[in-house]
Amino acid sequence: MIDLLRWALQRQERSKDAARQRLQLILVMDRVGLAKEHMEAMKADIIRAVSKYMVVDHESIEMDMKRSGDSLVLVSNIQVKDIIRAAITE
């Protein structure tokens, strides 16, 4: 009985779903790797936006696309030197 149940549950796992999910990530990673200029432009835009509210160390900024489990994340490491008070009270 247990074997039958296990067999029935295993049948539910369709390997094409694994293929599709893996490909979704692979293709994004490949496309990001190819679009280096896009990444640089995005980095500049993010720094500009953050700089409206905080004083950041431009030299130490790191930004990268990384794989985290089943999803793709944009990891950014920005060293904050000070908060711009005018922006908070606005």
Next chain:
Amino acid sequence: MAGKTFVVTSGKGGVGKPTATANIGAGLALRGKRVIVIDTDIGLRNLDVVLGLENRIVYDLVDVVEGNCKLNQAMIRDKHTNELYLIPAAQTRDKSAVKPDQMKNLRDHLKEEFEYIIIDCPAGIEQGFQNAIAAADRAIVVTTPEVSAIRDADRVIGLLEAAELPIPDLVINRLRPGMIKQGDMMDKKDILELLSVQLLGLVPDDEHIIVATNKGVPVVHDSRSMSGEAFRRIASRIEGEDRPFLNLENGHGVFSKLRKFVGLKGGDFTDD
């Protein structure tokens, strides 16, 4: 005459590119179009054997671009259709023997005489790929429903976009209805969600293709084979007809098998 020029490409090897080129070319020729297929896989020629023309080769693509022969001396006429010609690849040279400008020049000459020029591109994305796409107006990307083939197809699609070609047409080869039904093979919808292309054709994994290649007669001539029907439909879509796609996603029911067994029409191919 101002012929249309297609490049058939895939990125990954082993997905059936020469077979697709030969069958699309023969399929268009069966419709009465004047077609020339060019094998640009220098050093690893294949298209000649798929078409069964390997014994007729005297001159090749490199001879043409280097001026060792006249263009029409390197054009081999097909055995099965009067309107199909082949320019074979050189077997003893390498991919640097042809330059993109020479391919463009060749295309300009062939456009005068042919309605369709179909260029078979080598696997990979190096010089051979650049030569093959240089002369093309449109691209046909061939893939199989596998992770590695689709990944490489995506790379190629990006490079075709960078070369300012229109959105490519996709042929999905070697589909297996039984596996799709079980959920163990990606189907048409899964693949179209991943790639930025338009669908040109669905070709089943079919033993008839192996038999056809053994004989050197493209499967498109076999009226009873499913893959032959798939390529006939691809040819008609290239000609602008709106033909339904083959249904390759539900396996084959008992009734369709029975209809086929008793020889009833309509039992052979079911539409999507």
